[in-house]
Amino acid sequence: MSPLGTEARHVLEAVQEAVPTLRRNGMETEKQRWLVDENIELLEKAGVFRTAVPERFGGLDLPVAEQAEILHAISRGCGSTGWVSMVWISSAWIVSLYPDRAQEEVFAGGSVRVSGGFTPTGTLTPVEGGYRLSGSWRFNTGVPGAQWNIAAAMVEHADGRQEELFALVPAEDVTIADDWDVFGASGTGSATSTVKDAFVPAHRVVDASVYDAATGDRWNAEAKGRNYSLLSYVLATCAPVYLGIARSALDLFLERVAGKPITYTNWADQREHPYTQITVARAANQIAACEALSQDWLRVVQERADRGEQLTVAEKATLRGQVGYVVEATKDAVQMLFDISSASTILRSNHFQRAFRDISALSLHGLLTPTSSLEAHGRVLLALEPGTDYI
Structure with missing residues (x-):
């Protein structure tokens, strides 16, 4: 890097x-x-x-x-x-x-926290100067501490055409349900958020052109270096979370294993057991390989942006597939380590079990689930269309 x-x-x-x-x-x-x-x-x-x-x-x-x-x-x-x-x-x-x-x-304060509900479960109604927004969005990560929120919603135009738009509203327009109670990633506050009949001025509503960073009427529309393809950028920033959790799990396992006997056996130090040695090496190499793979797509994404170009369909599908592989491989690496851990690992005070549960929960995210991501990548490798717009 x-x-x-x-x-x-x-x-x-x-x-x-x-x-x-x-x-x-x-x-x-x-x-x-x-x-x-x-x-x-x-x-x-x-x-x-x-x-x-x-x-x-x-x-x-x-x-x-x-x-x-x-x-x-x-x-x-x-x-x-x-x-x-x-x-x-x-x-x-x-x-x-x-x-x-x-x-x-x-951006008035220079530092900002923005959450977002990107499933279009809201409705926008055109009014003078903008829209009225109503709707609810589940799994809205970070909304309890956000200052602004992006809400995907559908609008019906006068000609009957329906369109997905993205409205940007301040935190005071959002109410938050107390419905986030899960077994992993439980500190993310990914609660249901609701907006009721809030006015959103037209300049805070954009259409799906944001997926290709093509929105006009902005000072940086033609700037090079940061106009990434939206979904590819999001995927590229999701992956390091899985990599960081997996790396943490490896560190935590190695910290605890020294001098630990294998219960009900004659092994006084688990480190001496060949299966432990092989499993740790496999997990460590799997995590390191994923970290190396991530550097490749980060390079491609940045090189395209630096040239003022968008990623090709093949590059987008490849990135999604590789991120899906990272989700799968890091989760498996943590599972390997969990499977050779002692029973005390399940104590709430043990940080390893939290990493295990967090990566298990986050691997179920709809955009990042390995099966769908690898399918899109595989289709492109086989000279087919990706089969999804979410690349």
Whole structure:
């Protein structure tokens, strides 16, 4: 990987210093089903929520590879904190595709937390100057601590044509249900959010052209270097969360195994058992291979953006398939380590079991589930259409 820029290095160093605290706060984060304040404050101080904000608004405007490395580090401390950070950062980048007036409103403070419900379960009704928005969105990660929220909704035009649009609303327009109670990634606060008859001005509503970073009426529409393909960018920022959780699980296993006997056997130190040695090597190599694979797609994504080009269909499908493979392979690596862990691993106070549950839960995410992702990749490899618009 290319050396980090100065700003990214400073953020990363601050995050790495915070990792023990993020990990220590894991149990309390789970209990309250939302990030403890200290986690948010540490990341805010580190500059994490400025990473995707354009420089002209006081942000760091880091390239996607540097964002990914920071997310990887956060996730080594706490999977829930990593996942929420990913959503807030990637959604802030999405705001950079909105018209100038919207960007000026959202990025006014230089650091911002943006959540989003991207399943179009809302309705937009055209009115003078904009729209009225109503609807509910499930699994809205990070919404309890977000300052803005992106809501996908359908609008019916006068000619009967229906269109999916993305409305940007301030936190005060959003109500949050107390319905997030899950076995993994439980600190993400991915509750149902609801908006009732809120006015959204026209400059805070964009159409599906954002998928190709093609929205007009914005200062950075032709800028090179950060106009990534939306879904490819989102996938590229999701993957480091899985990689960070898996790397954390490996670290935690290695910390605990030294001198640990294998119960009801004559093995006084589990490290001496060949099966332990082989399993640890397999898990470590699987994680390292996934980390190396991620560097390839991050390079392709950035090179295309630097040239002012969009990824090809084949490149998008490949990226989705490879991210799906990373989700599958990192989950399997953590499972390998879990299977050779002692019974005390299931204690809530043991951080390993939280990594195991977090990666298991996050592997079920609809956009990232390995089966669908690998299918799209395989179809393209076989000279077929991807079979999905979500690449």
